[in-house]
Amino acid sequence: MNKVLFLIAMVGTIFSAGAQPKEQSRRIEGEEAHGYTITATISASNASKYLNEFIKPYGKPRKKGAYKMVKSPVIDSDTYTDELLYFKIEDKGNAVAMWAGITTTLMGKDSSKMVIKKIHKLMLSLQSHCAKSEVQRLIQESETAIEYTSKEQQKSLREQGSLKSKIEENNAEIIRLEKLLETKKFDQKVLDQKMVNSANKSDSLYVEIEKMKLVLDKHKSKLKKIN
16 A cells, blocks of 8 residues: 555656646658657656557557657557557656657548547556656665665674774773783882892991901901911
């Protein structure tokens, strides 16, 4: 149901809301072709693609000047022998005009009216086909964009995971180094104190040695006097 409502909304966007095919006859190489025009806000390239898809059931088209033409077209299971079904797309800048018409040279008045009504119905079908095709194209583009963006998001999430691990490793290393620094600071204080103590001891020993030298000199002097 939601898809139906969405399609209806998109039809209103692509084709003017409530717009009906506009009756329009054209003279092509001296022959009158009776038909209808619809206007759609789609690109000329997409309109051409959708029209080529749409034409296939009516017969094999070939180019005739600016027109696509189907000879002896089959419309609603009826074959119109030797009549010509024409299609044309005109680029209007932000929109395109799509026209279809059929010659009625070999038809009676009643048959001519009937086939022209069929062309009206055909254009309504073309209108619907273009709307569905354009919506499908937009859906596909959106899905492709979502898929690409999702992949980029996953890539970003993986990158975040990697960065988080590195941050945690760095924080752990900082804590380890901070602890090591505190330990080294303590060790430095201990070493400094030992250096002070060693220097003090060295000074004391020097003083003792000098005293002992004086005593030694006194003993040597006494020994000389005895001799």
